Amino acid sequence: MAEMTRRRGRTGYLLLLPAFLTLLVFFVLPFYSLIATSLYDPSGSDVEGFEMTYHFSNYWDAISDYSGPLFRSLVYGGVATLLCLVLGYVLAYAMAFKAGRWKYLLLVLVIAPFFTSFLVRTLSWKLILADDGFVVNTLQFLQILGDDGRLLATPVAVIAGLVYNFLPFMILPLFASLDRIDPRLIEASSDLYAHPFVGFFKVTWPLSLPGVVSGTLLTFIPAVGDYINAQLLGSTGQRMIGSVIQSQFVEANNYPAAAALSTMLMIVILAMVLVYVRRAGTEELL
Amino acid sequence: MSQVADVPTEQVGDSSYDGLRLRGVSKTYPNGFTAVDTLDLDVPRGSFIALLGPSGCGKTTTLRMVAGLETPTSGEIRLAGDDITYAKPYKRPVNTVFQNYALFPHLDIFENVAFGLKRRKVKDVEAQVREMLALVELDSQARKKPTQLSGGQQQRVALARALINRPEVLLLDEPLGALDLKLRRSMQIEIKRIQTEVGLTFVHVTHDQEEAMTMADTVAVMNAGVIEQLGAPEELYENPRSTFVANFLGQSNLIEGTVVSRGSDVTSVDMHGIGVSVPTGRTHTDGEKGWIGIRPEKVLIGEEGEALDAPGNTIPGGVVTDVSFNGVSTQYLVRMPWGQELAVFAQNTGRTRIFRRGDRVELSWRPEYAFLLDFSQDASAGAQKGD
Numbered sequence: 326m327a328e329m330t331r332r333r334g335r336t337g338y339l340l341l342l343p344a345f346l347t348l349l350v351f352f353v354l355p356f357y358s359l360i361a362t363s364l365y366d367p368s369g370s371d372v373e374g375f376e377m378t379y380h381f382s383n384y385w386d387a388i389s390d391y392s393g394p395l396f397r398s399l400v401y402g403g404v405a406t407l408l409c410l411v412l413g414y415v416l417a418y419a420m421a422f423k424a425g426r427w428k429y430l431l432l433v434l435v436i437a438p439f440f441t442s443f444l445v446r447t448l449s450w451k452l453i454l455a456d457d458g459f460v461v462n463t464l465q466f467l468q469i470l471g472d473d474g475r476l477l478a479t480p481v482a483v484i485a486g487l488v489y490n491f492l493p494f495m496i497l498p499l500f501a502s503l504d505r506i507d508p509r510l511i512e513a514s515s516d517l518y519a520h521p522f523v524g525f526f527k528v529t530w531p532l533s534l535p536g537v538v539s540g541t542l543l544t545f546i547p548a549v550g551d552y553i554n555a556q557l558l559g560s561t562g563q564r565m566i567g568s569v570i571q572s573q574f575v576e577a578n579n580y581p582a583a584a585a586l587s588t589m590l591m592i593v594i595l596a597m598v599l600v601y602v603r604r605a606g607t608e609e610l611l
Numbered sequence: 612m613s614q615v616a617d618v619p620t621e622q623v624g625d626s627s628y629d630g631l632r633l634r635g636v637s638k639t640y641p642n643g644f645t646a647v648d649t650l651d652l653d654v655p656r657g658s659f660i661a662l663l664g665p666s667g668c669g670k671t672t673t674l675r676m677v678a679g680l681e682t683p684t685s686g687e688i689r690l691a692g693d694d695i696t697y698a699k700p701y702k703r704p705v706n707t708v709f710q711n712y713a714l715f716p717h718l719d720i721f722e723n724v725a726f727g728l729k730r731r732k733v734k735d736v737e738a739q740v741r742e743m744l745a746l747v748e749l750d751s752q753a754r755k756k757p758t759q760l761s762g763g764q765q766q767r768v769a770l771a772r773a774l775i776n777r778p779e780v781l782l783l784d785e786p787l788g789a790l791d792l793k794l795r796r797s798m799q800i801e802i803k804r805i806q807t808e809v810g811l812t813f814v815h816v817t818h819d820q821e822e823a824m825t826m827a828d829t830v831a832v833m834n835a836g837v838i839e840q841l842g843a844p845e846e847l848y849e850n851p852r853s854t855f856v857a858n859f860l861g862q863s864n865l866i867e868g869t870v871v872s873r874g875s876d877v878t879s880v881d882m883h884g885i886g887v888s889v890p891t892g893r894t895h896t897d898g899e900k901g902w903i904g905i906r907p908e909k910v911l912i913g914e915e916g917e918a919l920d921a922p923g924n925t926i927p928g929g930v931v932t933d934v935s936f937n938g939v940s941t942q943y944l945v946r947m948p949w950g951q952e953l954a955v956f957a958q959n960t961g962r963t964r965i966f967r968r969g970d971r972v973e974l975s976w977r978p979e980y981a982f983l984l985d986f987s988q989d990a991s992a993g994a995q996k997g998d
Contacts, residue, residue: 510713512713518727518776
């Protein structure tokens with residue numbers, strides 16, 4: 326008996342080993358390196374090397390220099406997530422309840438953009454939203470946009486890009502949770518005097534909440550840290566924190582500042598996610 | 612095709628009837644399948660009717676049309692005089708106990724039961740829900756989630772959730788299908804008790820003939836989208852009008868026969884050279900030939916040449932081919948001279964011995980128990996296969 330439990334225990338640890346090693350190599354070590362880098366003396370350089378001086382003021386400098394892009398990132402990420410939720414919910418709902426035999430074809434179509442590169446897709450948005458492009462011309466014709474109005478290099482373009490790029494991450498979890506809802510529950514609500522509209526808010530919406538929470542997290546977290554959309558579709562006025570981190574790392578070679586910004590972004594997102602998940606009452610997701 | 616037993620035919624659109632009335636209701640799906648075919652049905656207020664039939668006979672479709680979850684292709688549904696054929700489900704005074712219950716998993720038992728009342732903005736929801744939970748003996752479970760309850764308890768919640776709205780008609784769609792046999796029997800009695808207590812109209816859909824007969828005042832046997840026969844359980848069982856009903860409700864021996872004469876009281880039939888008689892009221896064919904039907908428990912089995920207490924129809928020359936003893940009774944299969952095997956259920960009263968395979972026996976039955984069915988019908992229609 327004892328022999329058996331011990332053996333089973335050993336097998337368990339053995340099976341956990343690959344996951345543990347992966348986490349160690351790909352999460353713990355880089356994470357340690359990131360935190361350490363954020364505390365280096367910024368006066369060093371990538372050629373001469375950095376000195377560990379527990380330079381906590383890297384954080385204060387980062388906040389005072391880049392609070393603008395950080396705040397902007399949270400706003401753009403938040404708006405993009407909301408738009409994704411509205412668009413994605415409608416589509417996921419239609420797929421789950423109305424599409425019938427087209428359901429899985431639509432699902433493939435949702436994933437289809439992933440077959441081409443993220444970069445190429447974002448660049449093509451640059452063409453779509455170009456100053457003399459069809460979209461801008463149409464909006465100008467409809468007087469929604471002024472004669473010299475443009476979309477590129479505006480927050481609209483950046484948020485549109487974010488919405489486009491992260492929409493599938495919203496749709497998939499939403500679809501998964503909506504598709505699991507037994508249509509008889511909706512029939513039951515209708516049978517129990519609930520107008521379809523009321524039935525949606527009393528039955529469908531609460532039952533889809535796990536999908537809503539995971540979808541918004543999967544969209545919000547990468548959207549806030551994204552820099553491709555801001556870089557390709559925006560101008561300096563739309564710089565997001567991701568662009569700042571990227572340029573600090575790659576262009577300014579200021580590793581400590583970039584690491585401090587990255588760490589801070591992570592802490593802010595983690596705090597927001599914790600509050601959000603608590604309030605949505607879906608702690609079991611964490 | 613379908614018939615409404617013992618109800619005078621009234622005009623379509625008559626609004627004086629206070630029960631549930633279906634007139635010429637059909638449902639054809641886009642793929643061309645006709646689930647329900649010009650069905651007429653009257654359900655008097657306060658009665659308990661069971662729609663009984665095999666899967667695909669249209670019973671559930673009929674129920675869903677009454678609930679408003681399905682729209683009839685043609686025909687009319689009236690409830691207490693109002694035309695509800697095309698009314699939205701949430702505007703009908705009809706509630707359903709769904710197959711597998713369809714309880715809201717995110718709401719607790721109390722909120723599940725309160726759902727209908729809250730949608731209608733009724734006052735004192737709290738008191739009504741408490742009272743209803745007491746009726747189904749679940750008062751102590753009010754704050755649990757449906758998944759925390761057993762199947763039988765969930766079934767009672769489903770019943771309470773529908774009943775609390777005091778609908779004009781309560782629809783039950785195979786409500787006991789997911790329960791095990793023992794629980795099913797006790798829930799049958801429970802539901803019957805509640806129906807008597809609240810006095811509402813119940814329409815119950817089931818494929819279990821025993822369930823239908825135990826619970827309902829009236830049973831409508833459905834087959835291929837029409838009602839084959841409607842009546843009280845005893846009436847359906849004792850005097851079936853079609854081979855489908857004869858086989859689907861219980862078991863029947865159906866023997867080919869030729870009508871010799873039709874009197875005012877009895878029809879005389881020649882059954883493979885033996886004269887048997889069937890009461891006129893149980894003769895359901897005008898043809899020259901017919902199926903003579905007799906229930907296995909109505910057939911008496913005795914020694915060859917023994918005078919049995921069943922004057923009229925005596926059939927000699929049987930050979931026992933199969934015996935299965937099950938305590939209360941013994942079931943025999945007896946091969947008759949014309950080659951057919953008849954089923955016989957004999958009570959183990961101790962008055963006669965238990966026959967063995969190969970014994971030569973004589974069968975007999977009282978003429979008043981026999982019935983005569985149309986020969987054009989399939990003698991195996993509705994029989995349970997593999998039983």
